[in-house]
Amino acid sequence: MKDKTRVITRRNFIRGTIGATLSASVLGVTWPTREARAAGSSLVTVVRDKNAMDASKNVNGAILEKMLAQTLTKVTGRKNPKDAWLSLVKPNEVIGLVPTNHLNPTHDEVVNVVKSSLVDAGIQKDKIRLVQGGPSYAKECDALVALPALKAHWLTGIGTVLKNYIMYSGSPSSYHQSDSAKLGEIWNLSFVKGKTKLVLVDSLYPLCDKGPQADPRYQWPYHGLIAGTDPVAVETVCLNIITEKRKTIRGEPWPLSPPPICVEAADKVYGLGTSRMENIKIEHDGWEHELLL
Helix, strand or coil: EEEEEECCCHHHHHHHCCCCCCCHHCHHHHHHHHCCCCCCCEEEEEECCCCCCCCCCEEEHHHHHHHHHHHHHHHCCCCHHHHHHHCCCCCCCCCCEECCCCCCCCCCHHHHHHHHHHHCCCCCCCEEEECCCHHHHHHHCCEEEEECEEEEECCCCCCCCCCHHHHHHHHHHHHHHHHHCHHHHHCCCCCCCCCCCEEEEEEEEEEEECCCCHHHHCCCCCCCCEECCHHHHHHHHHHHHHHCCCCCCCCCCCCCCCCCCHHHHHCCCCCCCCCCHHHEEEEEEEEECCCCC
């Protein structure tokens, strides 16, 4: 399978997206003029296989396992999945898997293949836990693997990576104020900060409109896994895909409502990663159809 590396520019991303809708006054925070981050780009991988699901939306477990292996080695630069996992987590750590369970839930097959891969890497089964829920779930873990599904959301614009930890706040409704701009704050809570070792987005069958119920007209077979260690960079790539899909459906820009200002805020206010496409390197492998990047 031919590997293709693509660097997507911010100019391409800005078309039809949030523009200048995010303001410091909304957040009550003054943005720094320059972020203190390590030099270099944030890597986001997009691995796709047209046979990952059949026409009835049944997931092919063997292909998914292969896609995960490709993802892990690409994200970490290690030669095999075991070495990849052990560069991210330690065998004696309690590892929490955080799938999403609403609107467009994470496929059980994705959760299961991650569990199996961790076990194959030498992690004890009893150390691997599903921890979507309140603050106590995150507190019991040494490391977290975020496993959201790719989707838009009626309260946040995009409801993929950043929103995935909203229950850890202990007060989820309060984070939907001001168009959910403060979602990034949750990732900096003392019992969450620094624990996320991998963000792996289930993009097998995304949802590009907001709900509150999933409308099948706006779901489509993308057949992918999107991953990285920078949650904001991964969310930014996910937002680009949703934005481009919506544009394809309408034949013109179709902005998300509310605007997904949480993404840029996670970068500029909360320092979680980069939302600047010129600082994101995307490595794509596999199926080219409607890549949307």
